[in-house]
Amino acid sequence: MILPADHSADAAIIGGGFFGCMIACHLAEQGQRVILLEREENLLDKASYRNQARVHQGYHYPRSLITGLRSRENYTRFVSEFGECVHTGFEKYYAIGREFSKVNAAQFELFCKRIGAPLSEAPGHVKALFDRGLIEEVYRVEEAAFDARKLAGLVKRRLEKNQVRVWTRTEASRVEPASGGLRLHASQSGLPVGIQASQVYNCTYGDLNGILRGSGLPLIPLKHELAEIALVEPPAPLANLGITVMCGPFFSLMPFPSTPWHSFSHVRYTPHAGWNENTADDMSPAEARATGTPVSRVEHMRLDALRYMPEVGNIIHRKSLFEIKTVLPVNEKDDGRPILFRRDCGLPGLHCVLGAKIDNIHDILDEIDNAEAPPARHAA
Numbered sequence: 001m002i003l004p005a006d007h008s009a010d011a012a013i014i015g016g017g018f019f020g021c022m023i024a025c026h027l028a029e030q031g032q033r034v035i036l037l038e039r040e041e042n043l044l045d046k047a048s049y050r051n052q053a054r055v056h057q058g059y060h061y062p063r064s065l066i067t068g069l070r071s072r073e074n075y076t077r078f079v080s081e082f083g084e085c086v087h088t089g090f091e092k093y094y095a096i097g098r099e100f101s102k103v104n105a106a107q108f109e110l111f112c113k114r115i116g117a118p119l120s121e122a123p124g125h126v127k128a129l130f131d132r133g134l135i136e137e138v139y140r141v142e143e144a145a146f147d148a149r150k151l152a153g154l155v156k157r158r159l160e161k162n163q164v165r166v167w168t169r170t171e172a173s174r175v176e177p178a179s180g181g182l183r184l185h186a187s188q189s190g191l192p193v194g195i196q197a198s199q200v201y202n203c204t205y206g207d208l209n210g211i212l213r214g215s216g217l218p219l220i221p222l223k224h225e226l227a228e229i230a231l232v233e234p235p236a237p238l239a240n241l242g243i244t245v246m247c248g249p250f251f252s253l254m255p256f257p258s259t260p261w262h263s264f265s266h267v268r269y270t271p272h273a274g275w276n277e278n279t280a281d282d283m284s285p286a287e288a289r290a291t292g293t294p295v296s297r298v299e300h301m302r303l304d305a306l307r308y309m310p311e312v313g314n315i316i317h318r319k320s321l322f323e324i325k326t327v328l329p330v331n332e333k334d335d336g337r338p339i340l341f342r343r344d345c346g347l348p349g350l351h352c353v354l355g356a357k358i359d360n361i362h363d364i365l366d367e368i369d370n371a372e373a374p375p376a377r378h379a380a
C-alpha cells in the first residue's frame, strides 16, 4: 500500500514491540487517535520475542530490593491481565552457587522474605540433579514464562479493537517541532511519510538513540549487549523444570513457551559484545547489527553448565536467537531493572520509553496516567 505523504494523529508511537503496542492501545482507549509505526514486517518480533520469556517475580534481583518489590507487584498484575499467554505448567527452581556467587543462600532467603516471594526447599530428587560441591542450596519458587507469540496475538486484537492505525515496514527517522505539536518523519518502501502529532512516543528499545540522533537531540546514556538466547531440546529429566543458578557467571534453562524447547543462557557467554552508547560517536545498535550474526556459543554454555548440573550435557541445540539487550548504565552494579520514562525528551511532546522487562508495562502505563497530561489536541 502506498501511503499519502501526510497524516495526523493525537499520538504517534514509534516501535511495535510489546511496549509500543500496549501504549498505543492505552492511549486509544482514552479516546486518542493513534498511529503506530513498526520497521519490521511483524509486531513483537524483536526484543519482545527474542528474550528469555521469564515473567519476573523478583527472585532474579537479590541485589536490587526495589526491582524485587516492583516485580512482585507487577507479576500479579501481569498474570491477571495476560493469563492466557502465561505458562505456569512447570516447576521452577533457583540454585545458589557456592563460589563466584554475589549472594549466598542465607542472603537469598532473607531477600525473598523481604520482598514476600514464596520459597521452599527443593525436593531431594531435584537437589540430586546438581553437583552439591558447587551448589550451596536449591529452592523451589513460583515463577512463570510467557508465550511471546500468544502475547503478539492478544496485542494485535487489542490494537484492532481500539482502531489504532498500524503501519508495519515503516521506519521513523526524526522528529521536529511543528505548528500544533510535532512532525514525525518516516519512510515506507522508500517513500517519505510525514505524521503531524501532538505527542510522539519513542518505544524503540535498543534503538531509542537512533531517533534522538536523527533529530539532533542529546542521547540517553544506554548500555547494550549483543545477546544470544539458545533454544534447546532439554533431556527428559529437565523437560518440566525451569532452572536458574544465581548470582554470577552461571546459567538459566527454562521453558520457552512459543516453541517446544527451553531457552538456555549463560551470564558469561550469552553477551557476545557489550558497549555503552553515550555520545553520537559511540557505536549504535544499527551499526552493531550490520556486523552480522555471530557464531553460536552454545557449546561454551553447555560445557560450563554441565559442571553444575550434569544433565545439561544432554541438551540438543535447535537454534539461537540474537538480540541487542539494552539496560541503563546506572544498573550495572545492582542489576536492577527500573523503567525509563523520559517525558519531553529534548522536545516538548517527545517521550522516550525503555521498559527493561516485560511486566514493567504496568509501571509505564501508571507513569503515563499519573503524569500531568496535556489536554488532548487533534493535530491539524
Ligand SMILES: Cc1cc2nc3c(=O)[nH]c(=O)nc-3n(C[C@H](O)[C@H](O)[C@H](O)COP(=O)(O)OP(=O)(O)OC[C@H]3O[C@@H](n4cnc5c(N)ncnc54)[C@H](O)[C@@H]3O)c2cc1C
Pocket (backbone or CB within 6 Å): 014, 015, 016, 017, 018, 019, 020, 037, 038, 039, 040, 043, 044, 045, 046, 047, 048, 049, 050, 051, 052, 053, 054, 055, 056, 170, 171, 172, 173, 203, 204, 205, 206, 207, 210, 227, 228, 229, 323, 324, 325, 326, 354, 355, 356, 357, 358, 359
Ligand atoms: C536477550 C534478552 C533477554 C531478556 N529476557 C527477559 C525476560 O526473561 N523477561 C523479561 O521480562 N524481559 C526480558 N528482556 C527484556 C524484554 O525483552 C524487553 O524489556 C521488552 O521486550 C522490550 O519491549 P519493547 O517493546 O520496548 O522492545 P521491542 O520488542 O524490541 O520493540 C521495539 C520495536 O521498535 C522497532 N523499531 C526500532 N527502531 C525503529 C524505527 N526507527 N522505526 C520504526 N520501528 C522501529 C523494532 O523493530 C522493534 O520491533 C530480555 C531482553 C533481551 C534482549
